[in-house]
Amino acid sequence: MMHAWYPGPMAPVVAMIRGGMVMGIQKHRRSKMSGATRRAHWKLRGATLVNCPKCHSPMRAHRVCPTCGTYAGRDVMKIEAAEEK
Ligand SMILES: [Zn+2]
Numbered sequence: 001m002m003h004a005w006y007p008g009p010m011a012p013v014v015a016m017i018r019g020g021m022v023m024g025i026q027k028h029r030r031s032k033m034s035g036a037t038r039r040a041h042w043k044l045r046g047a048t049l050v051n052c053p054k055c056h057s058p059m060r061a062h063r064v065c066p067t068c069g070t071y072a073g074r075d076v077m078k079i080e081a082a083e084e085k
Contacts (some may be wrong), residue, residue: 049058055068064070069077 015072038047047060050061052059052065052068053073054070054072055065057065057067059065059067067079069075069079071077
């Protein structure tokens with residue numbers, strides 16, 4: 001299958017045939033390096049962790065602490081380990 005780039009005088013015609021309406025047509029082909037450089041920043045990042053203000057264990061921000069079950073200083077969840085103390 002052909003690549004989806006077709007610069008030239010027939011570009012609007014090709015766009016009409018393919019899309020039915022006038023669609024965006026690139027004027028120049030971008031190099032492989034240009035695309036690769038853009039995609040180099042497309043990566044997953046780890047979840048942001050903060051320390052719980054109560055038990056100081058790492059937890060995700062704006063969520064109930066999985067260790068002590070508190071949120072904003074209040075007990076909102078029952079945690080098995082926390083009940084033993
Ligand atoms: Zn905690």
